[in-house]
Every structure is written in structure tokens, then in C-alpha cells.
Amino acid sequence: MRLQRRSLLVLLLTPPLLARGAGIVGVRMWPAKDYTRVTIESDTLLVATHALVTDPPRLVIDVQGIALDAGLRELVGKVRPGDPYVAxxxxGQYQAQVVRLVLDLKQPVLPQQFTLxxxxAYRHRLVFDLYPTEAPDPLLALVREKEAAEALASQAIQDALGELIARVDKPGMPQPAAPPLPAPKPSTTPRPPPPITAEEKRRIDRLIIVALDPGHGGEDPGAIGPTGLREKDxxxxxxxxxxxxxNAMPGMRAMLTREAxxxxxxxxxxxxxxxxxxxLFVSIHADAFTRPEARGASVYALSTKGASSTTARWMAQKENAADLVGGVNLKVADSQVMRAMLDMSTTAQIKDxxxxxxxxxxxxxxxxxLHKRRVEQAGFAVLKAPEIxxxxxxxxxxxxxxxxxxLRDEDFRRDLVDALATGIRRYFAKNPPLARNRPL
Ligand SMILES: [Zn+2]
Structure with a gap:
């Protein structure tokens, strides 16, 4: 009898509370090797707690002040088979005002929870980023890719890459800003490299690594065309x-900042x-402009002294806002490291x-x-590697x-890619990179 009365009380209390409580606007999952993100978007700020449980590994999330609805249930169907972390x-409605989400994990993770x-176009977002407990070694990944792609490649090149890895792991090298993770364990270093021969050294000197950076991604679609084509795609x-x-060019190796x-x-x-x-670092975009008649390709470099045109300034401001839309966990963003990086001399970098x-x-x-016949300049955050x-x-x-x-047309994209590759190849032909053992 008492139980019944309590249920009645909950029923009476629940509708008004929920009416001014949270309504789920959307749920999304972004699986990737780097990390898998779960986003719950709602019309008010959501309060949640989470806990990791082992055997089998799972992440238990309790979201306060909401009732289980069709929107939240959608999350069940959003798990993709290829997700590296979430199985x-x-x-379920855990308590009257608490919804419990249980993420069954494929491997242990380091979760980060934050709100945006x-x-x-977004309302309030509650975000869970699931990072691997051990950060992958990007150089090792390059080596593995290379081995798969070029099974017949000479042992010398692989050894050369092994030597590179060892050099990167050497203490004393200026470390890039730490990812939001504990430092990778040194035990991930592969076998110690053999002594390097003159021939191998020559090969290292000639291996050119190009970083390709497809703009936007995940929660940040970038610009959207009149018929719905998304820049990120x-x-x-x-x-x-x-x-x-x-990669098909001899002595050239490309890596992507995101592959998904x-x-x-x-x-x-x-x-x-x-x-x-x-x-070399090449960031690739296809942005919108305020005037729909704006047309043509542009190439930008960094500027430390203001933008070369109003379009360039506008473009840089727009691109630099990507972190807000994409969603950065400000608690772990290392602003000090970023500031130090911006202070470094970039004159030579800008010239190149x-x-x-x-x-x-x-x-x-x-x-x-072409939109403009010369390279334009503005303060793009993504172009600020001081030495690249x-x-x-x-x-x-x-x-x-x-x-x-x-942009939708495959032939146009192929011609564009040919042109970009030719431009890059010609640059390196005229300006061969210095030996990789630049002063560290
Ligand atoms: Zn863009």
C-alpha cells in the first residue's frame, strides 16, 4: 500500500519536473581509433556521473533529471561494429529521475566527461570521450602501414624508420603538447635499431613525410553546401x-591527422x-562564404602580422572556431603549451x-x-607548427x-588530387628536405 502511494507521488511529481527538465535533442556516437565520442544533446544542461567497472569492462553513466525516452534509446542502435572501444x-530508467547507460567495452578505456x-546549431552537449589506456605510437603506425603497403620494400628503409622511432623516443627532444592521456609507456618501443650504414642514412634523408589534415570532422561538419554536401566528408x-x-611516389610517405x-x-x-x-603540413578545406557567388580555390599560409585580406582574416576566424563546434575538453586542453608554441619563431616556416x-x-x-593568384596569409591556428x-x-x-x-564530381576531385600531389612533388624536387636528423 505504501509502495503504491510512493509510486503515485512519483507520478504526480514527475511530469512537471520533466517539463522544465531536460529534453533530449539528439544522441551521437563517433567511433575512431584515436578515441570514441558519445554525445548527448539536450535542451538544458545535463548532470551525470560515470564509473568504470571491470570484468567485463564497462562504463556506467547515470544521467540525472531525465526520463528514458525514444531519443535516448536510439543510442543502443548507434553502436557500429567497427567501433574500437564500444561493443x-x-x-534503462535506473531511478525515477535517473537514466542509466551501460557501455559494454571491447577494451579498457580512459573516459573523459565534460559539457559544452x-x-x-547545437544546444547543450554532454560528452564522453573514451581514450585507449595506451596511446598508439604514430611513427610505429607509419612503419606498419608502410610494411603492409610495400611488402617488397627493402629492409633498409624499414630499418631507417626504426632508427627514426628511436630518435623520437630519445630524451631531450622537445615534446609536443601532451595529448589528454598519460604518456605512452616506453615499452611500446620496438626492437633496438641496428647500427646505421651510410646507405641507410641516405635513405632516411630522402624519406619525405607529408601530414595531410582533412578539416573538421565528427561534431564539426564544417561548411554545408546548398544541397547538403558536408565539408568534413x-x-x-x-x-x-x-x-x-x-604514397605511390618513391621516397614519399603521407599520414592523416584523421582517417575517419x-x-x-x-x-x-x-x-x-x-x-x-x-x-610538410597540408590542411584541406572547402568552405562557405557569406556571398554564394564567391568561387575558386585559395591557398593560405600563416601570418604573424595580421591577415593579407579581409577574406583571409574571415576564413582564419572561421577555421579557428572549429574547436568550439567540434567540442574540446577545456579541462585538459594545455593552453600553456599552446601559448609557448605560438611564441616560437615562425619566420622561416612562413617563408617555406x-x-x-x-x-x-x-x-x-x-x-x-583561383580565388586569388597569390598565397594569402592569416593567423590560422592549424598552421602554427614552428618547424613544419x-x-x-x-x-x-x-x-x-x-x-x-x-566537389561531388569524382573527376574533378581526381584532377584536384593530381594537382595537389604534383605541387607537393615539385616543391620537394626544388627544395629537397634537409637530412631528417635536424638538430633536436
Ligand atoms: Zn573548413
Missing amino acids: AVRV EPVA VVLAIALQLRDHL DFFVPLNERVNKARRVQAD SLVVGQEVLQRIGHVGQ PSILVETAFISNPEEEAR
């Missing part, structure tokens, strides 16, 4: 094609390139970036129209209906 999601204020397609193109549809913070894109000691930018601009000018020539290519204006159609 399944279960949801409403921004752009088209630039990923271009970057994947360009990677294959560059997930969000990478701007400084982490730069860090990824620095960790593999890239010789303008040279490679001009080379690329010339080639893409043969494929389509860095350019940002706006391939076309996705806001222009004609250019959106071209």
Missing part, C-alpha cells in the same frame, strides 16, 4: 585519395604532424610555406578557377552551387 550500449555550452575523401597518390569522421582539436592536428617530424603554397596554387590553377612548412588549401567554395557540384 554495445544498454539504457550551446554553440552554432568531401575533404576526407580528397585527403584519402591524396594519401594514396603521395571524428573530431580532432586544432592543436592536436599540429601535434600529430610534429610527432612524425613531418616535412609561401614557397610550397605558390607551387600548389600554380598546379590547382590548372584544374579550376604548413599550408591550408581551400579547394573550392562549397557555398557556391556550381562549386558544390564540382
Whole structure:
């Protein structure tokens, strides 16, 4: 009898509370090797707690002040078979005002929980990022890729890469900003490299590593064309094609800052390139502009003294806002490291970036129209690696209906990729990189 009365009380109390409580706007999952993100978007700020449980590993999340609804149940169906971390999601009304989510894990994770204020088209977001307990070694990943792609490649090149890994792990090397993770264990270092011969040294000197950075991703769609083409999708397609193109060139190796549809913070894109000691950083975009008639490709380099045009300034501001939309956990973002990086001298980097930018601009000018005939400059956060020539290519204006159609067109994308690869190759032919054992 008492129980019944209590249930009645809950029933009476629940509707008004929920009416001014949270309504779920959407639930999303972004699985990736780097980390898997779970986003719960709601019309008010959600309060939640989480706990890790072992045997079998799972993450238990209690969200306060909401009732289980169809929106939340959708999360169950959002788990993809290829998700590296999440095997399944279960949801249930745990208490009258508490919904419990249980994420069955494929491997132990380091979870990060944070909330994001409403921004752009988004309302309040409650975010769970599941990171691996051991960060993968990017150089080792490059080696493995190379081994798979070039099974017949000479042992010397592999040894050369092994030697590179050892050099990166040497103490005393300036460390890039730490990812939001504990430092990777040194035990992940492969076998100690054999002594290096003169021939091997020559090969290292000639191995060129290009970091390709498809803009946006995950929660950040980038610009959206008049018929719905998303910048994040088209630039990923271009970057994947360009990677294959560059990898087919002798002595060239491309790596991507993201290979899937997930969000990478701007400084982490730069860090990824620095960790593999890239010789060049190319960020790929296809943005919108305020005027739909704006058209043509542009190439940007960094500026430390203001933008070269109002369009360039506008573009940089827009790109630099990606972290807000994509969603960065401010608690772990290392602002001090970022600031130190911005203070480093970039004069030489900018000079080299303008040279490679001009080379690329010339080639893409043969494929389509150019927005401007010279490389423009502005304060793009993603171009700030102090030691790596860095350019940002706006391939076309996705806001222009004609250019959106071209971006959809496989032939146009292939021509564009050919042009980018040719520009990059010509730059390195004229400006061979110094031996990789630059002073560390
Ligand atoms: Zn963009």
C-alpha cells in the first residue's frame, strides 16, 4: 500500500519536473581509433556521473533529471561494429529521475566527461570521450602501414624508420603538447635499431613525410553546401585519395591527422604532424562564404602580422572556431603549451610555406578557377607548427552551387588530387628536405 502511494507521488511529481527538465535533442556516437565520442544533446544542461567497472569492462553513466525516452534509446542502435572501444550500449530508467547507460567495452578505456555550452546549431552537449589506456605510437603506425603497403620494400628503409622511432623516443627532444592521456609507456618501443650504414642514412634523408589534415570532422561538419554536401566528408575523401597518390611516389610517405569522421582539436592536428617530424603540413578545406557567388580555390599560409585580406582574416576566424563546434575538453586542453608554441619563431616556416603554397596554387590553377593568384596569409591556428612548412588549401567554395557540384564530381576531385600531389612533388624536387636528423 505504501509502495503504491510512493509510486503515485512519483507520478504526480514527475511530469512537471520533466517539463522544465531536460529534453533530449539528439544522441551521437563517433567511433575512431584515436578515441570514441558519445554525445548527448539536450535542451538544458545535463548532470551525470560515470564509473568504470571491470570484468567485463564497462562504463556506467547515470544521467540525472531525465526520463528514458525514444531519443535516448536510439543510442543502443548507434553502436557500429567497427567501433574500437564500444561493443554495445544498454539504457534503462535506473531511478525515477535517473537514466542509466551501460557501455559494454571491447577494451579498457580512459573516459573523459565534460559539457559544452550551446554553440552554432547545437544546444547543450554532454560528452564522453573514451581514450585507449595506451596511446598508439604514430611513427610505429607509419612503419606498419608502410610494411603492409610495400611488402617488397627493402629492409633498409624499414630499418631507417626504426632508427627514426628511436630518435623520437630519445630524451631531450622537445615534446609536443601532451595529448589528454598519460604518456605512452616506453615499452611500446620496438626492437633496438641496428647500427646505421651510410646507405641507410641516405635513405632516411630522402624519406619525405607529408601530414595531410582533412578539416573538421565528427561534431564539426564544417561548411554545408546548398544541397547538403558536408565539408568534413568531401575533404576526407580528397585527403584519402591524396594519401594514396603521395604514397605511390618513391621516397614519399603521407599520414592523416584523421582517417575517419571524428573530431580532432586544432592543436592536436599540429601535434600529430610534429610527432612524425613531418616535412610538410597540408590542411584541406572547402568552405562557405557569406556571398554564394564567391568561387575558386585559395591557398593560405600563416601570418604573424595580421591577415593579407579581409577574406583571409574571415576564413582564419572561421577555421579557428572549429574547436568550439567540434567540442574540446577545456579541462585538459594545455593552453600553456599552446601559448609557448605560438611564441616560437615562425619566420622561416612562413617563408617555406609561401614557397610550397605558390607551387600548389600554380598546379590547382590548372584544374579550376583561383580565388586569388597569390598565397594569402592569416593567423590560422592549424598552421602554427614552428618547424613544419604548413599550408591550408581551400579547394573550392562549397557555398557556391556550381562549386558544390564540382566537389561531388569524382573527376574533378581526381584532377584536384593530381594537382595537389604534383605541387607537393615539385616543391620537394626544388627544395629537397634537409637530412631528417635536424638538430633536436
Ligand atoms: Zn573548413
